[in-house]
Amino acid sequence: MFAKNDLKEMSRKELQKLLSDVKKALASAIARDQREAKKAATKAAAEFGFSLGEISETVETTPKKTKGKAKAIRKPSKPVFANPEDKTQTWTGKGRQPNWYRAQVEAGVAPDAMRIKSS
Structure with a gap:
């Protein structure tokens, strides 16, 4: 050594x-x-x-256990709010509030005024 x-x-x-x-x-x-x-x-x-x-070479004869049902594919949520200054900016009302939404609320715009009217 x-x-x-x-x-x-x-x-x-x-x-x-x-x-x-x-x-x-x-x-x-x-x-x-x-x-x-x-x-x-x-x-x-x-x-x-x-x-x-x-x-x-033996293949496993017993099927593997699954963890329950497969998750269903979710459709994206529809937008609920739109920026009054730029209608292309929308928000579903879920998750973090976008900067434009917070700025509008701070400026005194009511959230209902930004709500998208359903047809």
């Missing part, structure tokens, strides 16, 4: 070589662990009379 002092005394090339060796050793260890895991999984599957391929 290397001590911190050993690493500090190594040159850049020595450190790069060490890093390369560590990466190779790590890749080898991962491959070895994967082989061992596959052997263990094959053995466990054989105990139940299956091959590993049969188990990995």
